Amino acid sequence: MDRGQILRWLREQDQARLDELWNMADHVRRQKVGNEVHLRGLIEVSNICSRGCLYCNLNASNKSIERYRLSEEEIIECGNSAKKYGYNTLVLQSGEDKSIDPEWVSRIIRKLKEIGNFAITLSLGEWDQGVYKLWRDAGADRYLLRFETSDRELFDKIHPGSKVHRIELLEILKKLDYEVGSGVMVGIPGQSYESLADDIELFRTLDLHMIGLGPYVPDENTILGKNAAELMLSDQQVPADEITTYKAYALARIICPETNIPATTALATLNPVDGYEKALSRGANVVMPNVSPKKFRKLYSIYPKKVCVNECDSFHEEIHNRIKAIGRTVGQGRGSSVKYLKKHQENYV
Ligand code: 5AD
Numbered sequence: 453m454d455r456g457q458i459l460r461w462l463r464e465q466d467q468a469r470l471d472e473l474w475n476m477a478d479h480v481r482r483q484k485v486g487n488e489v490h491l492r493g494l495i496e497v498s499n500i501c502s503r504g505c506l507y508c509n510l511n512a513s514n515k516s517i518e519r520y521r522l523s524e525e526e527i528i529e530c531g532n533s534a535k536k537y538g539y540n541t542l543v544l545q546s547g548e549d550k551s552i553d554p555e556w557v558s559r560i561i562r563k564l565k566e567i568g569n570f571a572i573t574l575s576l577g578e579w580d581q582g583v584y585k586l587w588r589d590a591g592a593d594r595y596l597l598r599f600e601t602s603d604r605e606l607f608d609k610i611h612p613g614s615k616v617h618r619i620e621l622l623e624i625l626k627k628l629d630y631e632v633g634s635g636v637m638v639g640i641p642g643q644s645y646e647s648l649a650d651d652i653e654l655f656r657t658l659d660l661h662m663i664g665l666g667p668y669v670p671d672e673n674t675i676l677g678k679n680a681a682e683l684m685l686s687d688q689q690v691p692a693d694e695i696t697t698y699k700a701y702a703l704a705r706i707i708c709p710e711t712n713i714p715a716t717t718a719l720a721t722l723n724p725v726d727g728y729e730k731a732l733s734r735g736a737n738v739v740m741p742n743v744s745p746k747k748f749r750k751l752y753s754i755y756p757k758k759v760c761v762n763e764c765d766s767f768h769e770e771i772h773n774r775i776k777a778i779g780r781t782v783g784q785g786r787g788s789s790v791k792y793l794k795k796h797q798e799n800y801v
Pocket of ligand 1: 507508636667671718
C-alpha cells in the first residue's frame with residue numbers, strides 16, 4: 453500500500469468502503485498472525501514522572517495527583533495474579549521515574565522470571581543504552597517506546613525539553629535484540645493526515661514487532677487539554693475518534709502484517725462496550741488487562757475515565773468470553789511477534 457492509498461483511507465468516510473478496509477485488515481491478520489489473541493498482564497509500576505509531556509496527566513508539574521511507586525513485593529504479587537490468570541507476558545509500565553534504580557528493575561525481572569515462564573515487556577521510557585542492556589541481560593524480552601509522532605516539530609512542542617531522539621533509542625533497542633514496540637496517539641492536536649500517514653510509513657521503515665495505537669484522550673488538567681486550540685489545525689487535523697483509530701489499526705496491520713497490535717485501553721475508554729472486539733476485528737491481536745493493585749489504579753491516570761481503573765477480577769474471565777464470542781482463541785504461548793520468531797528461526801538454520 454503506497455502513501456497515496458494510506459492518505460485516502462485515512463480520509464475515507466464512506467461506510468461501505470470502510471467495511472472493505474476492515475475486511476482487508478482482518479484477512480491479513482488471520483493469514484499472518486492467526487486467530488489467537490494474546491493477553492498481557494499490565495503492571496503500572498510508578499506514576500512518578502520527571503517529564504513535562506503536554507498531553508499527559510502524569511506530567512511532573514501536576515501537583516494534584518498523589519504519586520506512588522510499587523514495592524518489589526507488590527510487583528511480585530502482581531506477577532502472581534498474572535500467573536493465576538494464565539497470562540504469559542508481563543508488561544512493566546511506568547512514568548519516567550528517574551529515581552528508579554536500574555539494578556532494582558533487573559532484580560525484579562529475575563524474580564518475576566522465577567515465578568513463571570513469562571516474557572517480560574518493559575515500558576519505562578527513555579534510558580541510555582547501558583541501562584537497556586542491563587535489563588536485557590537480566591532477561592527482559594521486549595521494550596515499548598512510542599515515538600508519539602514522526603513530526604519532529606510537533607514532537608518538540610508536546611515534549612518540552614526533550615533531548616533524545618526516540619527513533620535512535622528504538623534502533624538501540626533493536627540492536628540489543630529486544631522485541632521492539634512503538635506507536636503513536638491518533639488525533640493529537642497538531643497532527644495532520646499527512647503526518648499520521650508519515651507515522652504509519654515509519655512503522656514500516658522501523659520494522660516494528662509491536663505497534664501501540666490509541667486515540668488521544670484530552671485531559672482538561674493538562675497544558676494541551678487547556679490550550680488545544682493553539683495547536684489544532686483548521687482543515688487537516690486528524691480527529692481523536694474511534695473510527696480514525698480503527699483506520700490506523702487496519703492500516704498498521706496491512707502495512708506490517710506480522711506485527712503484534714494491541715487493542716488499547718485508550719480505545720476501550722472511547723468505546724467501553726465493544727471497542728476491544730471492533731479493534732480485534734480490524735487488525736489487532738493483543739489485549740493487555742490490568743493486573744496492578746486496585747488501590748493504585750486510579751492514580752495511574754494518564755488521561756480521564758481510563759476503563760481499566762474499575763476492572764474487577766471478573767474482567768479476566770470476561771475477556772476470555774469476549775474473545776471467544778468473536779470466534780477467536782486466547783493465545784497459549786508467550787505470543788512473540790511472528791516477525792521476531794521468524795528472524796530467530798533463521799538464525800538457527
Ligand atoms: N491520551 C491518550 N494517550 C495518552 N498517552 C499519554 N497521554 C495520553 C492521552 N492524554 C499515551 C502515550 C504514552 C502511553 C503510555 O500513553 O502515547 O506513550
